[in-house]
Amino acid sequence: MSTSLEIVRLTVNGDPRTAGVPPHWTLLETLRYAMGLTGSKQGCDKGDCGACTVLVDGEPTLSCITPVWEAEGHRVTTVEGLAGPDGPHPVQDAFDRYGAGQCGFCTPGVLCSAAALLERTPTPSRHEVKEALAGNLCRCTGYTKILDAVVDAGRVLAERTSGSGEASNG
Numbered sequence: 001m002s003t004s005l006e007i008v009r010l011t012v013n014g015d016p017r018t019a020g021v022p023p024h025w026t027l028l029e030t031l032r033y034a035m036g037l038t039g040s041k042q043g044c045d046k047g048d049c050g051a052c053t054v055l056v057d058g059e060p061t062l063s064c065i066t067p068v069w070e071a072e073g074h075r076v077t078t079v080e081g082l083a084g085p086d087g088p089h090p091v092q093d094a095f096d097r098y099g100a101g102q103c104g105f106c107t108p109g110v111l112c113s114a115a116a117l118l119e120r121t122p123t124p125s126r127h128e129v130k131e132a133l134a135g136n137l138c139r140c141t142g143y144t145k146i147l148d149a150v151v152d153a154g155r156v157l158a159e160r161t162s163g164s165g166e167a168s169n170g
Helices: 027-034 090-098 107-120 126-132 144-162
Strands: 006-012 015-021 053-056 059-062 075-077
Touching: 006 027, 015 027, 027 053, 053 107, 059 107, 090 107, 090 144, 107 126, 107 144, 126 144
Parallel strands: 006 075
Antiparallel strands: 006 015, 053 059, 053 075
């Protein structure tokens, strides 16, 4: 029994990528199994846990329930694409400093959701962080360190933008 493959063309982490995948595959399956980008985690496969969250055109997207063809023609950013040439994204750095990632399974999805929030709202309140991360479940941390890290990452971004904290990373 042969499986037919369809060619999908995606822009992932700024790079054009092509893969042959079964027509029923999700964005998550394509990223992990066809493109080798294993940062996004396969958790519930129902869109409930947020471990698979990636950014599509800058918006948090549950890749486990998104058919891959829906991502064609859009910019997909995975946790691997958050860091830039100058190093980790400020939210990645803050997670490290605050010990916000415990087992790490939810961390990629939380980081993507947090990065999207910080793009829209550079200095979010704790309430805004809670709202933005409501779709990302974590069983290890109790969320306090996650909230602290995201708020601090916003502070770092604001300082960089204003020019007053370029040499400071926290």
